[in-house]
Amino acid sequence: MKLLFIASEVDGLVKTGGLADVAYALPKALQEMGHDVRIVMPAYRQIQDLWQEWPAQSLDCKLSFFNTVTVHCRRGSHESLPVIAVEHPASFDRPGIYDDGNFAYPDNALRFGILSKAALDWCQQEGWVPDIVHGNDWQSALTGFYLAEHFGQDPFFEKTRSVLSIHNGAYQMHCDAGWLAQLGIDQRFYRPADFEDSGHLNLLKGSLGFADGVTTVSPGYASELITPMGGHGLDHKYRALPEPLVGILNGCDYDQWNPETDPWIAAKYATIEEDGKAKCKQSLQKELNLEPNPDTPLLGSICRLVDQKGIHLMIPVILKLMQSHDCQFVMLGSGDENLANQLTYIQRQYPHRFHFFNGYDIGLSHRIEAGLDAFLMPSVFEPCGLNQIYSLRYGTLPLVREVGGLQDTVVRLSQSQRNLKTATGFMFQELTEEALLAETERLLDVYKNKPSQWRSMQHNAMQQRFSWKKSATAYERFYRRLLKSAPNQHPLLTRMATEAEATG
Numbered sequence: 001m002k003l004l005f006i007a008s009e010v011d012g013l014v015k016t017g018g019l020a021d022v023a024y025a026l027p028k029a030l031q032e033m034g035h036d037v038r039i040v041m042p043a044y045r046q047i048q049d050l051w052q053e054w055p056a057q058s059l060d061c062k063l064s065f066f067n068t069v070t071v072h073c074r075r076g077s078h079e080s081l082p083v084i085a086v087e088h089p090a091s092f093d094r095p096g097i098y099d100d101g102n103f104a105y106p107d108n109a110l111r112f113g114i115l116s117k118a119a120l121d122w123c124q125q126e127g128w129v130p131d132i133v134h135g136n137d138w139q140s141a142l143t144g145f146y147l148a149e150h151f152g153q154d155p156f157f158e159k160t161r162s163v164l165s166i167h168n169g170a171y172q173m174h175c176d177a178g179w180l181a182q183l184g185i186d187q188r189f190y191r192p193a194d195f196e197d198s199g200h201l202n203l204l205k206g207s208l209g210f211a212d213g214v215t216t217v218s219p220g221y222a223s224e225l226i227t228p229m230g231g232h233g234l235d236h237k238y239r240a241l242p243e244p245l246v247g248i249l250n251g252c253d254y255d256q257w258n259p260e261t262d263p264w265i266a267a268k269y270a271t272i273e274e275d276g277k278a279k280c281k282q283s284l285q286k287e288l289n290l291e292p293n294p295d296t297p298l299l300g301s302i303c304r305l306v307d308q309k310g311i312h313l314m315i316p317v318i319l320k321l322m323q324s325h326d327c328q329f330v331m332l333g334s335g336d337e338n339l340a341n342q343l344t345y346i347q348r349q350y351p352h353r354f355h356f357f358n359g360y361d362i363g364l365s366h367r368i369e370a371g372l373d374a375f376l377m378p379s380v381f382e383p384c385g386l387n388q389i390y391s392l393r394y395g396t397l398p399l400v401r402e403v404g405g406l407q408d409t410v411v412r413l414s415q416s417q418r419n420l421k422t423a424t425g426f427m428f429q430e431l432t433e434e435a436l437l438a439e440t441e442r443l444l445d446v447y448k449n450k451p452s453q454w455r456s457m458q459h460n461a462m463q464q465r466f467s468w469k470k471s472a473t474a475y476e477r478f479y480r481r482l483l484k485s486a487p488n489q490h491p492l493l494t495r496m497a498t499e500a501e502a503t504g
């Protein structure tokens, strides 16, 4: 199949979150299966050194009748994956990817609208007919809309089907309806059934009605998105999809996340019996200026500092742990300044037992995964989550909330503890500080008082494999199903086509 993958970030080039991991690993796995995959992404300033060496081709990106934007498509590759970087300095030559450090760029809808449309225009210019165009999150959701609306009658794309993957349904891009015209979204689609959302334009909401197929990154999250509680206000849209929403669990890139080969960590290890993991813990304690005690349980977390990650639960629990338990805690993250200040405050109080690294540091994230005893992920919601999967591979037991992809990837130690042969971590349900604290205390009890149980859970955890090949095979099956079926017939588009025919 010819697969065009459109993404706003790609691991190894530009990354702010899990979307980047998928946008690299999934195309790679599909390519390894023999498909012709190409990635379209913005030519950001941050990777200029790379793409400025690539040959450029001028392209007129026709967003609307009166808004044609000239871009340059730079063709190169990233680790054997063909990449088309869309160069449009007014949009992508900026200090940030999505924001200026404080505020989202006000023209984000247009910036990524250009990306979404240029991907299709590039195919036409090249004469390369994709079987599937695969958009990801709101940033490239419009590709499916443009395919259906702008190119609906174009024989070039007659056989092409569009897929939209939801990596985080909370981010939808609400913006002023004034952008409609520049984006080439006909006013008729600005209605509650499509792009209109409480007086604003909602790009994800509207785009959901045009994709031929919609997927998300875990079965658990798929079942949440169709509920009023878990659908981020769009549950009715997910329920109304012509092809039911499919949850395909993300894989893990074990080329990067493997304690046997990881170049970032202090000592490599293949099993928990070797002293590698203990050395990693010792080295992490030293690096972060924590008391060098091998028996003190070392817990931690790595995440964007946003409400979604349950930091507001973690902060009071960390304080209680510091006050009344013998343990250490490491936190790596950046984001919300208020949350960062609270974490900095705890560090000042307990400098040798709590460490907060305010920033984004890939090497440190690997050393934390290897050095911790347990990894906390008390997310409010979690589409898939990657760090709990990495943790399993490093024999670092995850403690997660029973939501989304977390419940699909961690096997909780039951209350009776009879499932020791399969348990890989700890899980709690209620979104309260008390519930998180109770499960953390349970974890600490197993760590301190039942070392053989802890060890057997580490064994189970390290044997888990979430292969991208398996995920890619599921996507491949989904693509083939779409290719065999008729395109999604948006009712308004059908009516508009009939009216146009009637008026000649």
Ligand code: ADP
Binding pocket: 016, 017, 018, 019, 021, 168, 302, 303, 304, 332, 333, 334, 359, 360, 361, 362, 365, 384, 385, 386, 387
């Ligand atoms: P999300 O996409 O919601 O941020 P995921 O768990 O799916 O959450 O993916 C987050 C990815 O970003 C992981 O690979 C994680 O290790 C990485 N990450 C998040 N914050 C940091 C940070 N401060 N430093 C290094 N890596 C980080």
